[in-house]
Amino acid sequence: MQRPPELQEEFAEALLQPGNPVPAGVVGPNGKAAEKRFAVYRNNVAVSLTAALKSIFPAISALVGEEYFAALAREFIRRHPPSSSILADYGRDFGDFLDAFPPLANYPYLGDAARLERAWLDAYHAADATPLDAGELGSVPQERLGSTRIDLHPSARIVRSRWPVATIVEANRSGGAMPNLSAAGGEDVLVSRPALDVIVTRLAPGEAAFLAALGAGEALESAIASAFDGAASFDLASCLQRCLSTGAFLRLLPPA
């Protein structure tokens, strides 16, 4: 007779592998074969995880179509089953999976769109915190401003793309029209949630590098230098204004 350790392992493996046989000793009433019965579990796993992915990546589902998304999800689930029972954490590698999936080579923007949707859900579930008040930044003496560091809000996420990623996601979440990809440039996007609602903000050139530098703990003057490195047009005043109004800043930190 089979011992339970082997049985549960076999059961688990067969759930994600449709080609595996029903584990020995798994039966219907009166010891009958249980192919269709076992398929209920396989189906529950596939359908419920596909639904979870669809709720995390609605724009990807709209982009590729529901049927294709279901097939894509099944492939992803087989290769990357969830590692946590908190389904809101699932799909962190979905963007990379889409990038590397050969049949989708003609849709090179899907990975970035998935990363933006993933960032949206991370912002949604991030810790609550009151963003930095503009007055507090204004009250820092001029001579100390350059060495000041700024903690980003726990919800703040940056997604950089050579595609108009925010426009693509918005169009496909709301049923709108896709942008003309050959004409449109890339978009850097800030996702934040200063209160209950998630905000998606397109950033001007240099601003993503600026925020990334602050997020890495660099002082304001060094973050400004990073911004100018990539974008001579970087405008500090309008960047700070945008960061404050979207709640991207959490608090000021003393110089390191």
Next chain:
Amino acid sequence: MAGNGRAWLVEAGLPARAGVGLKAEHYHAILDQRPDIGFFEIHAENYMGAGGPPHAYLSAIRDAYPISLHGVGLSIGALGPLDGAHLSRLRQVAERYEPGLFSEHLAWSTHDTAYYNDLLPVPYDRETLDRVCDHIDQVQEALGRRMLLENPSTYVAFEQSSMSELDFLREVVSRTGCGLLLDVNNVYVSAVNHQTSPEAYLDAFPFEAVGEIHLGGHAPDTDDEGGPLLIDAHDRAVDEAVWALYERVIERVGQVPTLVEWDNDVPEWSVLYGQAQAAEAIMASVSRSRRHAASA
């Protein structure tokens, strides 16, 4: 007799009324309408994020209603050890919302590092019994309270099972001191699927351990021989046959906190609320006829 030498306190728990599973789709309707309802039950895993709207809405609902906490991802029947990190997240949710009770399933959902998001069956044998009891002891220690274990709905059986589901549940209760969550829909689904009698199962159920009842909808399908196979889908109203079994249970045990679960194809709030009112109507009618019988 508790397996670890501790007798767990039976808590004040929930009002002996009907409640429903809390769905995000209904947050606004509940807060706007403030329905008269016994309690709301939450899936613990939906409130393990750091912050955001789920906690904001649940906190507002918790201010007005009792809450019960239902885990779906602890994997008590798993071969491997319980996930300590998950257990401590569960404790945090319990500390934050102070639920009237905590329940989990006689099932497994994880293996190695993978989570399958389904309630998978266990064989009923000594080895599984020991493991399940160890895991329940650990959960009750970590939460500092008694838990309720839910009877499963199953589609397959195991040749290696050496005892009945009821004997298995009785042993678990006696060794761990845990209580039971009697899911009447699961009783019906499993009985149809294994071609046994739901009435006979219920008549032998250890009712003294029951702290809560679950009701929910199931979907009809067919098995390998073309016979009926019911799927525990929670995607529709409670079936007439399940209402009849529920009435039979209430006649035996009196009023018990009763939850209606509806997790897929979630209907408008008024429809789900109507299901809770139907459960309360059965409790009220049974208690009226009991009073009649007593005064006759």
